[in-house]
Amino acid sequence: MRNILYIGNNLNNKTSNLSGIQTLGPLLETEGFVIHYASSKANKILRLFDMVWTCLKLFKKIDIVLIDTYSTQNFYYAFVVSQFCRLLNIEYIPILHGGNLTSRLSRSPKLSRLIFNNSKHNVSPSMYLKNAFEDVGFKNIMHIPNTIKIDNYPLSDRAYDEPRLLWVRSFSKIYNPELAVHVFNKLKVLYPSASLCMVGPDADGSRKTVEELAKKLNLNIKFTGKLEKKDWINLSRAYNVFINTTNYDNTPVSVIEAMALGLPVISTNVGGMPYLIEHEVDGILVEPNQPEEMSSAVVSIIRNSKKRNSLVQNAREKVNIFDWNQVKLLWFNALNIN
Numbered sequence: 001m002r003n004i005l006y007i008g009n010n011l012n013n014k015t016s017n018l019s020g021i022q023t024l025g026p027l028l029e030t031e032g033f034v035i036h037y038a039s040s041k042a043n044k045i046l047r048l049f050d051m052v053w054t055c056l057k058l059f060k061k062i063d064i065v066l067i068d069t070y071s072t073q074n075f076y077y078a079f080v081v082s083q084f085c086r087l088l089n090i091e092y093i094p095i096l097h098g099g100n101l102t103s104r105l106s107r108s109p110k111l112s113r114l115i116f117n118n119s120k121h122n123v124s125p126s127m128y129l130k131n132a133f134e135d136v137g138f139k140n141i142m143h144i145p146n147t148i149k150i151d152n153y154p155l156s157d158r159a160y161d162e163p164r165l166l167w168v169r170s171f172s173k174i175y176n177p178e179l180a181v182h183v184f185n186k187l188k189v190l191y192p193s194a195s196l197c198m199v200g201p202d203a204d205g206s207r208k209t210v211e212e213l214a215k216k217l218n219l220n221i222k223f224t225g226k227l228e229k230k231d232w233i234n235l236s237r238a239y240n241v242f243i244n245t246t247n248y249d250n251t252p253v254s255v256i257e258a259m260a261l262g263l264p265v266i267s268t269n270v271g272g273m274p275y276l277i278e279h280e281v282d283g284i285l286v287e288p289n290q291p292e293e294m295s296s297a298v299v300s301i302i303r304n305s306k307k308r309n310s311l312v313q314n315a316r317e318k319v320n321i322f323d324w325n326q327v328k329l330l331w332f333n334a335l336n337i338n
Contacts, residue, residue, distance in 0.1 A: 003034045003061055004335075007051050007081050008068030010040040018229070020068045020095060020146075023253070027147065027324055028331065036062065048077055055084050064120065064335065065092040071104040075111075082115045091120040093334065099248040099271030100174070102132045116140075121334055126251035128272030142334055146253050147327040150320060153233065153260035158240045160308065162191040163298050166239035166263065168199040168232060168254045169246070171207040176268075178206075179245035181213050182291035184221065187298060197239060201226035236261050241298055244268065247288050251276050256322050259283070259315035264308055266297045280307075282314035 008021030025035045036058055039050035055065065065085050069078040078094055085092040094115060105112050116122050116138050124130040125146045133141050165187075167180045177198065184196040198210070198221060207223065214221045227235065236242075242258035244267035251272045258265050259282065267273050269285035277283035284301070286293040301308050320326075 002032065003036070003063050004028065005036045005038065005054065005058055005062045005065045006068075007038055007054075007065060007077070009074065010037050011042060012040070020097060024066075024095075024147070027328070031328060031332075033335075044073065048080060051077060051081050052084055055081060055088065055090070059088040059090055062090065065090055067092055067094045069094040069096055069101070069115070070098045071101040072098075075101075075104055075108070079111050079115055082119065086118055093120050094122050096122060096124045096129045096133070097250060099128070099246075099250040101129060101250075105133070105136055123334060126272035127275045129250060142330070144330040144334060145322050145327060146251050146256060147322050147324045148253065148256060148260060148319070150260055150323040152230075153257060155262040155316070156237045158237075158262070160240055160302050160305070163187050163194040163241055163302055164239040165194070165196040165298070166199070166236055166242050166258070167196065167245065168242070168258070169244070169252070170200045170203040171198075171205075171210065172203040173206055174248045175206075175246045176289065177210045177245060178213055179268075179289060179291060179294070180243055181210055181217065181219065181221065183243060183245075183294045183298065185217050185219060186291055186295040188219065190299065191302075195220075195222070195239075197222040197224065197235065199224045199227055199232050199235065233257070233261065236263060239263065241266065241301055243294065243298070244273070245294075246270060249273050256319055260319045260322075262312050262316055264301045264311045265315065266294055266301070268294075277315075280311075282311055282318050284311070 006021050006025050009019045010021050029035050038054035039047045041047040041050045067078045067081055082092055121140050121142045123142050123144045127143055130141045130143045165184060169175045171177050187194045242263040242265045244255050246268055247270060249271040255265055265283040267277055267285055268288040270288050274285060277285055279285040284297045286297055
């Protein structure tokens with residue numbers, strides 16, 4: 001099985017970070033698979049037509065279809081494509097993304113059953129979603145984590161004289177970027193020279209809200225916009241604490257990358273995060289939308305070197321399981337490649 005059609009959001013624009021199709025697809029290509037992609041159309045209706053047309057055009061050539069599956073409008077792409085795959089007698093594998101996909105199961109139970117009960121496998125990057133799907137009766141769930149190439153994430157020596165916060169995500173309401181500003185505001189009282197850098201594209205206009213809040217609080221925050229991965233990795237050397245402020249989450253690659261880089265991670269305790277981070281062992285988990293709790297956690301990292309070093313070391317050891325050299329073997333199994 002060497003020819004794969006990968007269905008997902010293959011856009012490359014200023015309002016989105018790299019998607020699953022843009023990370024996993026090229027990695028599979030390096031292993032000898034021939035990957036066809038759909039779709040890079042910006043218009044949502046044209047994107048759906050392109051996905052369906054690509055299935056019809058290539059169904060005699062491809063061995064299997066991978067479908068990035070999300071909880072919002074993209075869920076319907078997965079539904080339509082999966083049902084065309086059934087009509088064309090092509091095996092397909094949905095890849096489950098987004099911490100809010102569990103709510104989609106309850107909102108659209110019939111459509112969910114049509115997609116997930118008829119697939120070859122359903123691949124979950126997190127144990128959180130695997131357990132959630134199994135809890136409602138889906139049996140064919142495989143856990144294959146998100147992946148990185150660990151060698152691309154060098155450790156750096158960092159000073160911890162004051163908080164230098166790094167936030168990397170799309171500016172979107174579900175990721176609650178305003179919380180980062182409120183945390184920074186509290187830290188400035190104790191550390192007047194503290195800094196915050198926020199990296200990522202503006203997905204839904206939230207960046208303007210964040211900038212207005214920063215201006216109101218008289219805070220100087222660095223906004224970089226969307227950066228290539230190698231650029232934000234280089235930028236990360238200047239910072240010493242990574243904060244993840246989201247209200248919904250699965251297993252975000254940006255947090256895995258921060259752990260690999262040796263940045264102590266503080267995250268809201270939502271969705272799949274407790275499956276990724278063990279509290280006070282390889283990171284710190286706090287309740288969502290609680291700036292006081294998150295800022296206190298930052299202070300504990302700055303002041304307690306023993307605790308900080310333990311978190312960093314344990315996190316770096318944990319993320320070895322996400323290295324592509326290990327994860328690819330799981331994909332070979334899912335794709336029936338020995």
